[in-house]
Amino acid sequence: MTRMPSAVRALVTAAATLLAVTVLSPTARATPEPKAPREFVALSSVDPTIIQEMRYPYEHNFVAAPVDGYQQPLCILTKPAAQALHRAQIKLLRKGYSLKVYDCYRPQRAVDHFVRWAKDLDDEKTKAEFYPQVDKTRLFADGYIAEKSGHSRGSTMDLTLVRLPALPTRPYRPGQKLVPCYAPKAERFPDNSVDMGTGFDCFDTLAHTDDPRITGVQRTNRDLLRDALGAEGFVNLPEEWWHYTFKPELFPDTYFNFPVARRSVAGHH
Template sequence: MTAPRTALRALVAAAVLALTAASPGAQAGPGPGAPGEFVTLRSVDPTIIHEMRYATAHTFVGERVDGYRQPVCLLTRPAARALHRAQVRLLPQGYSLKVYDCYRPQRAVDHFVRWAGDPDDQSMKGEFYPLVDKDRLFEDGYIAKRSGHSRGSTVDLTLVRLPARATRPYRPGERLMPCFAPQGERFPDNSLDMGTGYDCFDTLSRTDDPRIRGARRANRQFLQRTMADVGFVNLPEEWWHFTFVPEPFPDTYFDFPVHRRAVAGR
């Protein structure tokens, strides 16, 4: 085979590999930036409130989570546009969405897995999993080795009544209160009372748990109806967890870091 033909075949093979890696069905590895379908939520709707928990120390692992370099919400464009449609409906009613987490890189999920395997680290048990043994978090489904968040169309969020009250930052080492304590006792959050705080590893976090009644149940139902109307499906085990369907990347788990540069210009 001549040298020009060998070079041509090498170029074709490289192009095929590149297209395969970029296809929605491929398993994506670490990379510097997001595919073109990703945007910042603020570029689509700047009115939605952000409280990006995993970019802070107020997490169930007790520290900033790997991969969260900035407190920015990244999502696929269809998911972000759907949140905008929900927000347009909510604002005239005196409410706003507030996002806790959006796209989550695989390295963050790996951080959760390492943390779950360390029985000596119980620093945040008093707030996030007071009634669950840490060695059961995998078995009970609170921690997994893959997350739908890494596909870019899943979001954790709540509702806030407007005008939104300011919330104080978490102070590492402060006294922890159970995430299912009455709203006035658990860590302050300006959201509607949903019966538990965010990331509460407890059966009370199940969206339709019968023990959640009255206004708290009505608040969950309001959130669920609002999200369903714009194409999101709730995870029954977590009142705050919603996935937009159809997902642009249903089989791909991305690992680019959470940073504005990941979607520069979008």
């Protein structure tokens, strides 16, 4: 039998030892992703009729990339918030409208991604659409970006109205010409929602819910959304016509970081 040279034998022994340590050492194992508390649910399990057009798992948003923590295009909310949306939806369906959500629970890692993007003043790929008139150095001071978001507490969502029957929304084409988010509806990025005067995530004072320049049909649509949600306990953020929080919040002081994924709420009903 051929004897293994001592140097080779030493290498083999060292490799075997390292393998054993790697397999057995708890620190070497991947840390499991946190799961949502039982009070969180997928909105579709409470109301499958509410349209979901989640923007942050994809690249058509103000950071021009899929956002950290969005592993699936899914609306996750605290159960009371989801149930209140369901009540509002029932009333709106009778009037020929549906709610449509763009974003719901948002993990802290996504907020951190927004902050990194806002601090990178050289990255202005989306300026022509999302903040044409705002200097990027002003995004924090003007309140468009913050290091904490109510979305991370689970009772806040971004949403709009769609007139039924809902038409399909043309998908974003990478590299397409960007149009200001406050351009006339026929010119800006196509969306099957009603005309609210600006697109979603428009960093502009025209997005303020009660901006006096918003009149006519656009004003009627904003008021319809606010009245429908206000009747069920939602409070609007005055600077963003699409942003609503269900009150009282279940977790008013907790900023969660579990990923937006079905497994985060698996088994929650």
